[in-house]
Amino acid sequence: MLKVCLSGPLKSAADGAASVLISAATIRELLRELVKQYPQMQIQLDDGIAVSVNGDIFRDNWSQEIPEGAEVFLLPRIQGG
Amino acid sequence: MMAGTLVSTMINGDATEFVCQTGETLLEVLRNRLGLTGSKEGCGTGDCGACSVTLDGRLVCSCLVLGVEAQGREVGTVEGLADGDSLHPLQSNFIKHAALQCGICTPGFLIASKALLDRNSNPTDEEIRFALAGNLCRCTGYDKIVRAVRATATELRKK
Amino acid sequence: MADDPKFKNRKFKAVGTRPPRPDGLDKVTGRAKYGADTFAPGQLVALVLRSPHAHAQIKRIDTSKAEKLKGVKAVITSKDLPDVTNGDRDLYDTLENCLARDRALYDGHAVAAVAAIDELTARKALKLIRVTYKVLPHVTDVDAAMKPGAPIVQPRVYTRGVSPKPKSPSNVAKVSEFGHGDVEAGFKAADVVVEKSYKTEQTHQGYIEPHACLASVGPDGHGELWVTTQGHFVYRNTCAALLGMDVAKLKVTASEIGGGFGGKTHVWMEPIALALSRKANRPVKLEMTRDEVFRSTGPTSSTSIDVKIGVKKNGTITAASAELRYQDGAFPGIWAMLGAMTAYACYDLKNVKTIGYDVLVNRPKVAAYRAPSAPMAAFAVESTINEVAAKIGMDPVDFRIKNAAKEGTKSSYGPTYGPIGIGPTLAAVKKHPHMRGKLGKNQGRGMACGFWFNFGGETCTDLNIGVDGTVTLTVGTVDVGGARASLSLIAAEELGIPYERVKCNIADTGSLGHNHMTDGSRGTFSSGMSTIFAARHAIEELCQRAANTWEIPVKDVVWHEGNAIAKGKKHKQLQPLSLGDLAAGSENTGGPIAGHSQIVADGAGVSFASHICDIEVDPETSATKVVRYTVIQDAGKAIHPDYVEGQFQGGAAQGIGWALNEEYIYGDDGRLQNPGFLDYRIPVCSDLPFIDTQILEIPNPNHPYGIRGVGETSIVPPLAAIGNALSDITGVRMTHVPMSPPRIRKAIKEKQA
Ligand code: FES
Numbered sequence: 001m002l003k004v005c006l007s008g009p010l011k012s013a014a015d016g017a018a019s020v021l022i023s024a025a026t027i028r029e030l031l032r033e034l035v036k037q038y039p040q041m042q043i044q045l046d047d048g049i050a051v052s053v054n055g056d057i058f059r060d061n062w063s064q065e066i067p068e069g070a071e072v073f074l075l076p077r078i079q080g081g
Numbered sequence: 082m083m084a085g086t087l088v089s090t091m092i093n094g095d096a097t098e099f100v101c102q103t104g105e106t107l108l109e110v111l112r113n114r115l116g117l118t119g120s121k122e123g124c125g126t127g128d129c130g131a132c133s134v135t136l137d138g139r140l141v142c143s144c145l146v147l148g149v150e151a152q153g154r155e156v157g158t159v160e161g162l163a164d165g166d167s168l169h170p171l172q173s174n175f176i177k178h179a180a181l182q183c184g185i186c187t188p189g190f191l192i193a194s195k196a197l198l199d200r201n202s203n204p205t206d207e208e209i210r211f212a213l214a215g216n217l218c219r220c221t222g223y224d225k226i227v228r229a230v231r232a233t234a235t236e237l238r239k240k
Numbered sequence: 241m242a243d244d245p246k247f248k249n250r251k252f253k254a255v256g257t258r259p260p261r262p263d264g265l266d267k268v269t270g271r272a273k274y275g276a277d278t279f280a281p282g283q284l285v286a287l288v289l290r291s292p293h294a295h296a297q298i299k300r301i302d303t304s305k306a307e308k309l310k311g312v313k314a315v316i317t318s319k320d321l322p323d324v325t326n327g328d329r330d331l332y333d334t335l336e337n338c339l340a341r342d343r344a345l346y347d348g349h350a351v352a353a354v355a356a357i358d359e360l361t362a363r364k365a366l367k368l369i370r371v372t373y374k375v376l377p378h379v380t381d382v383d384a385a386m387k388p389g390a391p392i393v394q395p396r397v398y399t400r401g402v403s404p405k406p407k408s409p410s411n412v413a414k415v416s417e418f419g420h421g422d423v424e425a426g427f428k429a430a431d432v433v434v435e436k437s438y439k440t441e442q443t444h445q446g447y448i449e450p451h452a453c454l455a456s457v458g459p460d461g462h463g464e465l466w467v468t469t470q471g472h473f474v475y476r477n478t479c480a481a482l483l484g485m486d487v488a489k490l491k492v493t494a495s496e497i498g499g500g501f502g503g504k505t506h507v508w509m510e511p512i513a514l515a516l517s518r519k520a521n522r523p524v525k526l527e528m529t530r531d532e533v534f535r536s537t538g539p540t541s542s543t544s545i546d547v548k549i550g551v552k553k554n555g556t557i558t559a560a561s562a563e564l565r566y567q568d569g570a571f572p573g574i575w576a577m578l579g580a581m582t583a584y585a586c587y588d589l590k591n592v593k594t595i596g597y598d599v600l601v602n603r604p605k606v607a608a609y610r611a612p613s614a615p616m617a618a619f620a621v622e623s624t625i626n627e628v629a630a631k632i633g634m635d636p637v638d639f640r641i642k643n644a645a646k647e648g649t650k651s652s653y654g655p656t657y658g659p660i661g662i663g664p665t666l667a668a669v670k671k672h673p674h675m676r677g678k679l680g681k682n683q684g685r686g687m688a689c690g691f692w693f694n695f696g697g698e699t700c701t702d703l704n705i706g707v708d709g710t711v712t713l714t715v716g717t718v719d720v721g722g723a724r725a726s727l728s729l730i731a732a733e734e735l736g737i738p739y740e741r742v743k744c745n746i747a748d749t750g751s752l753g754h755n756h757m758t759d760g761s762r763g764t765f766s767s768g769m770s771t772i773f774a775a776r777h778a779i780e781e782l783c784q785r786a787a788n789t790w791e792i793p794v795k796d797v798v799w800h801e802g803n804a805i806a807k808g809k810k811h812k813q814l815q816p817l818s819l820g821d822l823a824a825g826s827e828n829t830g831g832p833i834a835g836h837s838q839i840v841a842d843g844a845g846v847s848f849a850s851h852i853c854d855i856e857v858d859p860e861t862s863a864t865k866v867v868r869y870t871v872i873q874d875a876g877k878a879i880h881p882d883y884v885e886g887q888f889q890g891g892a893a894q895g896i897g898w899a900l901n902e903e904y905i906y907g908d909d910g911r912l913q914n915p916g917f918l919d920y921r922i923p924v925c926s927d928l929p930f931i932d933t934q935i936l937e938i939p940n941p942n943h944p945y946g947i948r949g950v951g952e953t954s955i956v957p958p959l960a961a962i963g964n965a966l967s968d969i970t971g972v973r974m975t976h977v978p979m980s981p982p983r984i985r986k987a988i989k990e991k992q993a
Pocket residue numbers: 121122123124125126127128129130131132133142143144145
């Protein structure tokens with residue numbers, strides 16, 4: 001089980017929860033499970049998200065493996081100049 | 082259709098003739114009729130200096146000069162700065178001192194710097210900054226540009 | 241192994257040197273081709289008709305007279321760019337922003353366009369287009385737009401990020417909350433609590449090159465676009481989607497770019513040029529005027545921010561919160577959210593909470609501007625930090641050092657930091673001679689910190705070895721300020737050959753896999769990583785070729801400083817084969833030698849900076865002049881230090897302009913009153929001092945060379961550094977940016993009263 005922390009506008013998609021428990025071994029699995037439990041999350045995924053695993057931010061590499069007990073943060077996707 | 086005006090002029094030392102409408106700016110003529118796109122349009126209103134050229138040796142914004150005003154006069158553009166295959170020292174110093182990032186302002190700065198050094202071979206930093214105050218650069222913060230001009234002045238004085 | 245992104249400490253030969261850039265000569269001779277510098281046979285000139293109203297219903301557009309004018313080849317309205325966005329909200333926003341549909345949403349919003357044989361004809365044609373508007377009430381101020389009863393900018397927008405889902409549309413497009421701990425308890429535990437409110441006005445990236453493109457689309461559905469952009473692959477995908485074209489059939493070539501700073505990450509008028517070309521079946525050139533750039537392309541947000549910080553007498557921050565209201569222009573964005581994420585990123589806080597409100601107003605669609613949204617948040621927070629330090633009698637640098645984030649700190653936006661540079665930049669400030677320099681009469685000193693994320697993304701790179709042993713490096717990220725030099729250095733470093741033997745080209749979209757754009761300080765980070773991998777693939781191939789030549793197993797071959805070497809005693813009679821030797825013999829060892837890399841470059845390290853500023857204020861006029869300025873920033877690893885310094889200096893200069901001068905001024909009619917460089921004054925050469933730089937190198941663990949992005953963070957601290965310097969000399973706290981002479985005077989007068 002991973003504790004996935006939500007932030008910003010993502011919380012509202014999980015009924016305001018600051019974190020949710022998900023069992024997943026990769027970012028792809030994590031996102032799939034998340035949408036299964038919280039269908040509202042799909043809109044957020046469409047808007048773009050990034051996943052932080054132990055402090056490293058992954059925007060596109062969904063095959064990234066997530067070690068057991070890792071700190072996982074779901075962040076909205078950002079843009080730069 | 083409006084008839085154009087035939088203009089005879091010298092551009093970078095070469096006798097040149099072109100036909101243009103009376104309302105056309107020298108910048109438009111250089112860029113669109115003569116293919117000399119080294120002079121840039123950043124504003125078209127005399128505020129950015131990207132279009133700087135010399136007219137009879139005087140620094141002007143070519144976006145504020147009409148094409149027909151070039152009749153019988155000498156125009157100097159960035160394309161005429163180098164002497165054959167040897168660059169003008171300003172050009173080589175701009176490269177050496179990384180005085181350009183995107184480079185869109187560079188032709189204007191080179192022309193304006195040359196106009197400065199032609200009349201003042203030993204400018205202070207302050208004089209350089211005020212002489213170049215009509216040229217906008219958004220990338221560099223001007224630091225390396227001033228250094229490149231200063232280095233060129235020193236180099237030219239040694240010659 | 242070739243694709244291992246982890247940092248390994250090593251000695252560099254090429255990296256870190258300062259050779260001349262490969263595009264330098266073209267740029268000093270006027271040969272370099274920018275967006276407006278190319279021409280096609282039979283090209284038409286396009287012009288765009290724009291709304292003079294801040295908000296209006298478009299009841300009718302009559303183009304018949306314009307169409308009949310001799311020399312006019314195409315006139316388009318939104319009908320010629322039909323909605324094929326298929327429910328994609330962002331794409332529809334882009335479409336509507338390119339060409340207004342039933343309503344004009346801001347002064348400068350495009351409503352129609354013409355293509356004609358020359359500019360004069362096109363101008364006449366524009367005048368012949370009759371648009372019937374019904375003017376609607378408008379709102380341009382961020383706080384006013386949040387008030388009940390404010391005119392609704394986008395009836396299709398319902399606030400996101402709140403539950404339950406709202407039942408009526410709102411100008412608040414998104415609410416974003418970040419933080420951790422219990423701020424209420426934190427404030428209760430504080431000895432001193434400081435609350436302050438701030439406002440910052442809207443600024444523009446102000447790149448000197450206006451948007452320009454040359455579009456050519458045929459009736460066969462094939463097209464080409466030459467354009468000034470920070471991301472031609474992204475432009476291709478967006479334009480193809482908006483025009484209903486096949487991605488592969490639209491070839492986009494990036495011209496040299498005359499500055500972007502985020503403003504050339506979005507399409508603005510390119511789809512119009514393509515649609516005109518498609519209708520006329522002729523190439524179409526479209527250049528914006530400066531007025532159009534200001535009115536119709538994306539500036540950054542104006543903001544209104546409340547900050548609250550609680551602190552113990554010993555200097556420990558017990559809680560910090562902020563409410564950040566950013567306007568997005570007429571289309572939803574993520575700008576307040578970014579402000580809320582970055583506001584407290586420099587600090588190690590037990591209790592922190594930020595809320596961002598993204599607000600719609602009748603102004604142009606906001607786009608990224610260098611570390612987007614971070615400068616305003618940093619202005620509010622870093623100004624308040626100084627106030628707090630003063631209240632408890634602590635030196636502001638020491639106060640920051642005490643509370644600075646470090647490795648292992650839980651960041652205010654969520655994740656835990658790895659190795660970061662805020663502490664080292666502050667330590668460098670303490671030691672810097674600037675801090676001990678004597679201040680002149682009427683001069684004050686201030687400092688401030690800044691943070692930006694940086695990111696990577698999709699990247700594709702080719703590396704081809706020519707028969708003479710020279711190397712062509714082909715990348716897909718646009719070079720905005722010296723990247724070709726840096727990437728050539730990296731290729732030379734990996735291959736062990738001289739810099740002069742590498743030539744770096746930017747590929748068009750037909751020649752390379754997809755690349756994300758040059759934004760988020762990612763150019764050198766991600767194409768650098770991809771170049772390393774492509775070079776390592778080429779080296780694997782080179783070793784194989786050496787093995788083939790020597791007829792020995794490839795495991796016996798190693799690559800060392802540009803040569804293949806046969807390992808071990810048994811091969812000691814074999815002379816090393818250089819890259820040149822192997823290239824010359826390639827025909828008979830397996831054909832062309834190349835390396836390739838296609839990656840998602842993730843793990844871009846966060847970046848921190850601290851700036852020091854001395855400012856002089858005229859006691860009579862309140863005119864200001866920055867007299868000394870120092871930038872200290874972590875670069876991870878500076879590949880070409882000249883261009884790293886250049887990024888630091890350029891960002892600082894933009895921040896100084898923002899702090900002191902630049903602002904969009906809207907009239908009561910909702911129209912922009914200063915769309916030109918005369919009235920929107922960016923810093924000129926005589927306004928600025930030399931800008932000193934100090935590059936720190938705290939390696940990013942997720943890049944083979946330790947590179948971090950360097951392009952953006954330098955614009956974050958100047959607003960607050962200047963505000964703090966002004967407060968040092970005048971004794972007043974400036975809370976409204978730009979801190980122009982009239983505002984400074986007013987603040988001083990109010991204090992005296
Ligand atoms: S284009 Fe002539 S001064 Fe700007």
